[in-house]
Amino acid sequence: MAAEAKLRTCSVTGLQVHLPAQKLIMTNAVTAVVFLLIGTVMAILIALTRWPAVHLLNQEFFYRFVTAHGLNMLIFWIIFFEIAGLYFGATILLNARLAKPRVAWACFVLMLLGAALADIMVFTGNADVMFTSYPPLQAHPLYYLGILIFAVGALLACLLFFATLVLAKQEGKYDGALPLVTFGLACAAIIAVWSLAHGALTYVPALLWSVGLMKNIDPAMYRLTYWGIGHGAQQINLVAMIAIWYLLGTLTVGSKVPSQKLSRIAFFLYLPFINLGAIHHLLVDPGLHSPFRIFNTSYAMYLAVVGSMIHAFSIPAGVEIAQRAKGFTTGLFQWLRKAPWGTPGFSSLALSFVIFGFIGGTTGVIQGSEQLNMLAHNTLRIPGHFHTTVVAGTTLAFMGIAYYIIQLVGQRKLIWEKLAKFQPYIFSIGVVIMAVGMLSAGSMGVPRRHWDVTFADANLPVSLGERIYGALGMVGIGGIIAFVGALIFILLAVGSLLKGEKIA
Numbered sequence: 001m002a003a004e005a006k007l008r009t010c011s012v013t014g015l016q017v018h019l020p021a022q023k024l025i026m027t028n029a030v031t032a033v034v035f036l037l038i039g040t041v042m043a044i045l046i047a048l049t050r051w052p053a054v055h056l057l058n059q060e061f062f063y064r065f066v067t068a069h070g071l072n073m074l075i076f077w078i079i080f081f082e083i084a085g086l087y088f089g090a091t092i093l094l095n096a097r098l099a100k101p102r103v104a105w106a107c108f109v110l111m112l113l114g115a116a117l118a119d120i121m122v123f124t125g126n127a128d129v130m131f132t133s134y135p136p137l138q139a140h141p142l143y144y145l146g147i148l149i150f151a152v153g154a155l156l157a158c159l160l161f162f163a164t165l166v167l168a169k170q171e172g173k174y175d176g177a178l179p180l181v182t183f184g185l186a187c188a189a190i191i192a193v194w195s196l197a198h199g200a201l202t203y204v205p206a207l208l209w210s211v212g213l214m215k216n217i218d219p220a221m222y223r224l225t226y227w228g229i230g231h232g233a234q235q236i237n238l239v240a241m242i243a244i245w246y247l248l249g250t251l252t253v254g255s256k257v258p259s260q261k262l263s264r265i266a267f268f269l270y271l272p273f274i275n276l277g278a279i280h281h282l283l284v285d286p287g288l289h290s291p292f293r294i295f296n297t298s299y300a301m302y303l304a305v306v307g308s309m310i311h312a313f314s315i316p317a318g319v320e321i322a323q324r325a326k327g328f329t330t331g332l333f334q335w336l337r338k339a340p341w342g343t344p345g346f347s348s349l350a351l352s353f354v355i356f357g358f359i360g361g362t363t364g365v366i367q368g369s370e371q372l373n374m375l376a377h378n379t380l381r382i383p384g385h386f387h388t389t390v391v392a393g394t395t396l397a398f399m400g401i402a403y404y405i406i407q408l409v410g411q412r413k414l415i416w417e418k419l420a421k422f423q424p425y426i427f428s429i430g431v432v433i434m435a436v437g438m439l440s441a442g443s444m445g446v447p448r449r450h451w452d453v454t455f456a457d458a459n460l461p462v463s464l465g466e467r468i469y470g471a472l473g474m475v476g477i478g479g480i481i482a483f484v485g486a487l488i489f490i491l492l493a494v495g496s497l498l499k500g501e502k503i504a
């Protein structure tokens with residue numbers, strides 16, 4: 001059969017690799033890294049502007065680059081990488097082939113075209129609307145069109161992922177339940193479909209409004225549907241990251257999850273509950289009544305948190321069980337001390353897990369509750385929260401798995417292995433300094449997305465006190481360290497694929 005000719009056997013894992021799938025995984029992952037580079041350059045420019053001692057960019061470029069930073073990091077880098085992850089989970093992990101490689105290429109082209117179009121609009125100054133593009137701020141129609149084209153491509157790719165799972169089932173690649181990692185990725189893909197549907201509800205009217213076919217957009221309605229995608233997209237990231245954590249546990253130490261069933265229930269809890277938390281973005285808006293807000297941001301969200309708490313115990317427990325089975329049984333923590341801290345896959349897992357758990361997740365639950373949201377809303381506390389979730393959490397976990405993808409799928413050895421050992425530490429130390437700076441500056445009242453915290457041209461003088469400068473200095477210095485860490489990763493990834501020794 002022609003399909004079988006397109007397989008190779010991985011010399012490390014013994015898994016069958018479907019060659020068209022391999023190409024698609026690599027193409028999507030490399031494209032993701034290119035967008036990560038764009039977002040990273042924006043990041044350092046923004047960080048150096050928010051550091052008042054440097055205050056690098058002028059107003060115009062600051063807001064333009066904040067828009068570009070959000071778009072390239074949160075959407076393009078992460079979603080291209082997630083699509084690579086979905087194909088990986090549906091083919092290599094199942095020993096299966098990709099259902100329709102041609103459709104996957106079409107998805108890739110759509111996503112790339114859409115992303116390029118949106119980026120061109122942003123960088124040419126036609127879409128200075130911030131990542132959220134709240135009306136009445138209006139961008140050029142091609143900006144909304146670009147995002148819509150990207151979203152259609154991503155949606156089709158998710159559907160192709162499901163089709164591939166069905167095909168694998170028919171071909172007897174798995175019986176009963178999906179392997180845990182693929183199950184987690186499937187949950188992420190379900191949330192993705194939900195989120196992308198909200199993207200259509202948001203950006204189709206915005207497009208019609210920008211070309212003049214719709215007179216007017218209700219900002220409250222826009223914010224409601226927008227956060228269906230804006231928040232939903234972050235929940236895709238969360239769920240995909242946790243699936244990758246389980247995978248990294250297996251790849252690095254041969255992790256044995258204590259109860260697959262419990263971990264599956266934990267993934268399942270995200271499906272009905274986590275998106276309800278999206279209402280936290282509307283807590284200061286008029287129009288929604290209190291019981292609705294409190295139900296969504298407390299009771300419903302806490303059910304998703306139960307899921308997170310189960311993962312929080314299951315993942316380290318899986319590592320501990322595997323390590324103890326290897327004989328690291330002295331005392332309470334020998335298993336942890338003897339973990340492979342020099343393997344970037346493991347350190348990425350551990351750092352991403354701890355930073356996400358102790359800073360990202362907790363600040364999210366705090367800031368997302370109705371009363372405390374009133375204090376944190378639109379201050380720098382919010383970026384302090386999400387840089388410890390999507391950057392130190394998701395991005396770091398993706399970097400960790402990328403080191404394996406380069407070797408297992410790209411069939412190249414890492415160049416600069418020594419540097420790779422340090423990369424996750426450099427990156428996460430930088431992000432933590434930056435995020436703690438943001439959280440403290442925000443607690444002192446520093447607004448988010450603001451060009452000038454001295455309010456130099458305000459009619460009434462405003463002072464947030466001297467202490468904010470220390471905190472904002474942390475944002476700048478942490479930003480530089482994180483920038484270096486991200487750059488090392490990008491150079492390592494691209495350099496290894498181009499110049500790394502080939503693995504037979």
Ligand SMILES: [Cu+2]
Pocket residue numbers: 230231234277278280281
């Ligand atoms: Cu949110």
